[in-house]
Amino acid sequence: MSEAHLPKTGSVKVVGPKKAAKLVERVARDTEDASVPTERLLIVLDIDGTVILEDESLSPGVVDAVAHAQRAGHEVMIATGRSWEGTRGILRVLGIAPEFVVCSNGAVVLRRLEADELQYERDHVETFDPSAVLALLRQHLPDARYLVELPDGRRLYTEYLDDWNLVHAQRVAFEELAAQPVCRIVVVAPDQHEKDFIDLVGRIGLNQVSYAVGWTAWLDIAPEGVDKSTGLELVRTELGIDPAHVLVIGDGRNDVGMFRWALENGGRAVAMEQGPQEVRDAAGEITASVTAGGVAEVLRRL
Secondary structure (H helix, E strand, C coil), X not given: CCCCCCCCCCCCCCCCHHHHHHHHHHHHHHHCCCCCCCCCCXXXXXCECCCECCCCCECCCHHXXXXXXXHCCCEEEEECCCCHHHCHHHHHHHCXXXXXXXXXXXXXXXXXXXXXXXXXXXXXXXXXXXXXXXXXXXXXXXXXXXXXXXXXXXXXXXXXXXXXXXXXXXXCCHHHHHCCCEXXXXXXXXXXXXXXXXXXXXXXXXXXEEEEECCCCEEEEEECCCCHHHHHHHHHHHHCCCCCCEEEEECCXXXXXXXXXXXXXXXXXXXXXXXXXXXXXXXXXXXXXXXXXXXXXXXXXX
């Protein structure tokens, strides 16, 4: 059969290692060249277990990879369960000053006022009445340690914990935690395990709130219907980024909502390899662990 009617196809040429390296460098330069058209992405990074390890050290290669993504024209931001007090320093070490930051698992969205000094204002805040939830938890976890975040960013806590950032936080009696609306409640029970918290939540029920169980024995509670995805949708809309041009990366149960949000709108959701199975199942992709530089692996491929 004659193939003269078929269009010409490309050819394959084998080149030496040095020439191949130059071709790779050219592709990398093109992705960072403003004159070369690229699709602007909203890249959303979780903090703990994603860009930093348990000892607060950075995931290998993450700073350079974030810089590469920014040079390519993408918007790199943070969505975390941490309060602003625990987030600002991470922005500084990553070398970013995004227009928006999502904190407190979506209950707080901050807008940048000044980049050099990382000055932000609380642009959107969700709150709820914590009294019923705190009473229920106290009944079942009398020895736990509690922290609440107020709408203005102040934090109140009952007992000190080594791994809590309590800068500008105030220690109070348990009864004072429920005196006013809050953005979130954090519960830590040092003698409990992750499975204990999961079983407890299933047994007692938590109505009118959203919650996530951490990979260590902590419980994070937000207003009903609020998670990272609700804050991120506000940001995406404000920035005018197409829903399909979203890339989110995380490792915890509090990231499942933003995974679902990204995937349902045609975006990408990437789970860290060390995350719980249910988190990995919720993502569309899995990258290397935080200790192996999983975020850098994803961003370098953009």
